[in-house]
Amino acid sequence: MTTAVLFDNVSRHFGVVRAVDRVNLDIAEGEFFAMLGPSGSGKTTCLRLMAGFEQPTGGHIEIFGETAEGVPPYRRSVNTVFQDYALFPHLSTLDNVAYGLMVKGAGREERRKAAEDALAMVKLPGYGTRRPGQLSGGQRQRVALARALVNKPKVLLLDEPLGALDLKLREQMQEELKSLQKSLGITFVFVTHDQGEALSMADRIAVFNEGRIQQLGRPEEVYNQPKTRFVADFVGSSNVLSTKLCQRLGVKAAFASLRPEAIALAAPSNGALSLAGTIAGQSFLGATNRVVVDVDGARIAVASPAAHAVPAIGSPVTISFAARDLHPMEDA
Amino acid sequence: MTVIAESIILPERRGTAGRLSDFFWRHPHVLLAVLLGPPLLWLGIVYLGSLFALLLQSFFSIDDFSGLINYEFTLATYRQLLSETNLDIIIRTVTMAAVVTLVSALIAFPIAYYAARYARGKWKVLFYLGVMLPLWSSYLVKIYAWKLVLAKEGIVTWFFEKLNLLWLLDAWLALPVVGGNSLSVSYTGTFVVFVYVWMPFMILPIQAALERVPSNLIEASSDLGGTPAQTFRYVLFPLALPGIVAGSIFTFSLTLGDYIIPQIIGSSRLFIGQAVYAQQGTAGNIPLAAAFTVVPIVIMGLYLWMAKRMGAFDAL
Numbered sequence: 279m280t281t282a283v284l285f286d287n288v289s290r291h292f293g294v295v296r297a298v299d300r301v302n303l304d305i306a307e308g309e310f311f312a313m314l315g316p317s318g319s320g321k322t323t324c325l326r327l328m329a330g331f332e333q334p335t336g337g338h339i340e341i342f343g344e345t346a347e348g349v350p351p352y353r354r355s356v357n358t359v360f361q362d363y364a365l366f367p368h369l370s371t372l373d374n375v376a377y378g379l380m381v382k383g384a385g386r387e388e389r390r391k392a393a394e395d396a397l398a399m400v401k402l403p404g405y406g407t408r409r410p411g412q413l414s415g416g417q418r419q420r421v422a423l424a425r426a427l428v429n430k431p432k433v434l435l436l437d438e439p440l441g442a443l444d445l446k447l448r449e450q451m452q453e454e455l456k457s458l459q460k461s462l463g464i465t466f467v468f469v470t471h472d473q474g475e476a477l478s479m480a481d482r483i484a485v486f487n488e489g490r491i492q493q494l495g496r497p498e499e500v501y502n503q504p505k506t507r508f509v510a511d512f513v514g515s516s517n518v519l520s521t522k523l524c525q526r527l528g529v530k531a532a533f534a535s536l537r538p539e540a541i542a543l544a545a546p547s548n549g550a551l552s553l554a555g556t557i558a559g560q561s562f563l564g565a566t567n568r569v570v571v572d573v574d575g576a577r578i579a580v581a582s583p584a585a586h587a588v589p590a591i592g593s594p595v596t597i598s599f600a601a602r603d604l605h606p607m608e609d610a
Numbered sequence: 611m612t613v614i615a616e617s618i619i620l621p622e623r624r625g626t627a628g629r630l631s632d633f634f635w636r637h638p639h640v641l642l643a644v645l646l647g648p649p650l651l652w653l654g655i656v657y658l659g660s661l662f663a664l665l666l667q668s669f670f671s672i673d674d675f676s677g678l679i680n681y682e683f684t685l686a687t688y689r690q691l692l693s694e695t696n697l698d699i700i701i702r703t704v705t706m707a708a709v710v711t712l713v714s715a716l717i718a719f720p721i722a723y724y725a726a727r728y729a730r731g732k733w734k735v736l737f738y739l740g741v742m743l744p745l746w747s748s749y750l751v752k753i754y755a756w757k758l759v760l761a762k763e764g765i766v767t768w769f770f771e772k773l774n775l776l777w778l779l780d781a782w783l784a785l786p787v788v789g790g791n792s793l794s795v796s797y798t799g800t801f802v803v804f805v806y807v808w809m810p811f812m813i814l815p816i817q818a819a820l821e822r823v824p825s826n827l828i829e830a831s832s833d834l835g836g837t838p839a840q841t842f843r844y845v846l847f848p849l850a851l852p853g854i855v856a857g858s859i860f861t862f863s864l865t866l867g868d869y870i871i872p873q874i875i876g877s878s879r880l881f882i883g884q885a886v887y888a889q890q891g892t893a894g895n896i897p898l899a900a901a902f903t904v905v906p907i908v909i910m911g912l913y914l915w916m917a918k919r920m921g922a923f924d925a926l
Contacts, residue, residue, distance in 0.1 A: 352835050366831075367849070368848045
């Protein structure tokens, strides 16, 4: 498998701030790769390093085997979908989409045809004459996508492209992006702070914190087996069991993570582990009830199916879970 | 606690001020009319009215024998305006205004670009100070200062001499039209002072326009394969154009109308402003002076129309 983007010990420091700190990555060709993390974690800087808007202060970057340091953005076969779309306000939608072909010297007719095809691909046929100001947020997002894809990039970078859309539209765009990526076979690198988005769309996820990758793996791995407390906490609120609770359960680790949906509000069946506590609170989330159980002062969240009744607050309860759902973690 | 009212709806405010603010809240259009009325009346009656009265004068003529104004509609004054001497004045002024505008824009753009994109904090303050400072001192003082600077015994000549480049200055001054005995009595001198004096009016609008261009548009252009030159040509320049046009309206119209700079610095040949001054003053030919003032108005009208046709205001 060809490596599309390679980061070898890449750093980007701004004075004393280490925006990206010794990051190693290899993104395979045709992969849908997500960079997930809170704001200021270095994921966007990594994307900007790939696009060429930033230059690394250390390390080495390769794009399809070619050295990328010192190569300006306009000489990279990499295109970006910007967070706020960055459409040219003085150009029509068609001219926006055709911009990349125009600056590369394509003929007028060729440009128009390719731009119209790209607009049709993102389901905006016939919108070419409008100005970006006349489009809705979702439509602008599609135009930005078409404008990048019309150049047939080797790697498409997406910087929180769905952040400004409302929930329904976001879910719809997630599916469309995913199927577009599969049909085009282009490598997608996707930056997001929304763990649900990363989990549902990506082939692999890199979880960033403070300029470093905390964990890199398939969505199921990152979700089920968080390597660090940060990942456990950030990727879908896992319970982090303290050293004391670990000892009581016979786990040889300083900390362990436990998914809320892996816990049942019932007495243990064969071989399952259990803890006794009291109900401290609950909230209705639609498909599930989120129940918080107090176990000797530690608060453990349980995702209980909504069909099951929840005992009243303050009443004693036994929670149980399989030993294999308890994942030891590396650091504090 | 006493300041917090117990009731849901506060009682009506007493006194004229209270009643007035309640009234204006209910009738916002009245407030708008009160605020805009006086300036609109000023603009409409005093300013535009006197302008039209002036224009009207241009359709009268002067009796050559008695020197009195003949209040009959005629185009004779315009015929006079298009005579060779007067046409010469118009062409000279318009050419000067165009060159001053072009060069001002060329010098102003990089300065404005730096200020809008890179200057932060105290550098920005320094930029504003640097641009505005010349506007704080008297216009006449600046022009007389320039006369000394550009004079044969002035610092510019001295500087060329020290650099052993006096031959270059002499060669330039030996050129027809732009040359002369010294810089202070040549069109070159007039041009330099015009550019200096109007420069802030060009820099500030361009800077304001560039400041409104999001930096990610520049990145987007680069990302899509646009070289820096193409990014300038297709993104930055079109988006800065309203600012450049606004600035050029200042430099162009101010140069068209100015009569002090060409009088103090330059050859003795007249500019429109000087012609108006001479016609309405010493010559007492108000109709011709009025006809001369029509010229800049028509030129500016044409200029704005062309700028609009070119799409200069599309990004507004």
